[in-house]
Amino acid sequence: MAxxxxxxxxxxxxxxxxxxxxKSQMKIGILCFMYWGASIMWFVDAVFEYARIHEKYxxxxxxxxxxxxxxxxxxxxxxxxIWLVILLVKDPKGAVKSALFKKKD
Amino acid sequence: xxxxxxxxAEAVITTVASKVIKSKESSPETVHISLDDSTVxxxxxxxxxxxxxxxxxxxxxxxxxxxxEHVWHGEVVPWFPFISVADNPADIAMMFNEMxxxxxxxxxxxxxxxxxILAISNVIEKRAVKSADILQLK
Numbered sequence: 001m002a003x004x005x006x007x008x009x010x011x012x013x014x015x016x017x018x019x020x021x022x023k024s025q026m027k028i029g030i031l032c033f034m035y036w037g038a039s040i041m042w043f044v045d046a047v048f049e050y051a052r053i054h055e056k057y058x059x060x061x062x063x064x065x066x067x068x069x070x071x072x073x074x075x076x077x078x079x080x081x082i083w084l085v086i087l088l089v090k091d092p093k094g095a096v097k098s099a100l101f102k103k104k105d
Numbered sequence: 106x107x108x109x110x111x112x113x114a115e116a117v118i119t120t121v122a123s124k125v126i127k128s129k130e131s132s133p134e135t136v137h138i139s140l141d142d143s144t145v146x147x148x149x150x151x152x153x154x155x156x157x158x159x160x161x162x163x164x165x166x167x168x169x170x171x172x173x174e175h176v177w178h179g180e181v182v183p184w185f186p187f188i189s190v191a192d193n194p195a196d197i198a199m200m201f202n203e204m205x206x207x208x209x210x211x212x213x214x215x216x217x218x219x220x221x222i223l224a225i226s227n228v229i230e231k232r233a234v235k236s237a238d239i240l241q242l243k
Contacts, residue, residue, distance in 0.1 A: 006170070029162075030162065033159065033163050034162070034167070034170065036166075036167075036218075037112075037162070037164060037165070037167025037168070037170075037215060038166060038171060040211070040214055040215050040218055041108075041112060041171050041215065042171070043214075044207060044211045045108070045211075047210075048206065048210075074177070075170050075173060075174065078170065078173050079166070079170060082166075082169065
């Protein structure tokens, strides 16, 4: 479930990036790289897990599935927080800078 | 247990490499391209240091989210020595085995995917330059 959640987040971010590129200054690319990187790594983890427990991998207990989905959502939230911090620090639109400084008349 | 440390180590190497390459790179090559097959515009090619940054972004992003998963499962703890199984030699051996198998495969697959992205971007770049050449000849 964590893998699926992250893959869907990666696909959604990539679609948003494509729709808003090349003019967007929102740095959606960072989110894409982050979620795709995590998806690839979790995919490898899933393959090794499948090699270990075979078909049981596809029949998790409902409680495990729910916990894994909760983990997936938390990972997506953490990714969004990291992206938001990078966006505010880099401030490509100058919004933070203009909030900190007042123009002199 | 600590498989994310392998891609994280690669991320450190690629970040340093990207900064070193950037400092040694000459000004990016200017080319004529066509984005819509009807007009020609002047553009600069994406330098290799920038493309290497794509790989470090994939590695940093992936390993940081994976590190969070390890905290979630109690395998990584916020106190020294940061790995919960560190006091059991048998578990440490298992951890290194996991790093050598799962961790290395993760790093290799991410790098392979990045290689694929590079190959596709090369084809797209060449196609844009070629269609501009055709338009300029007309």
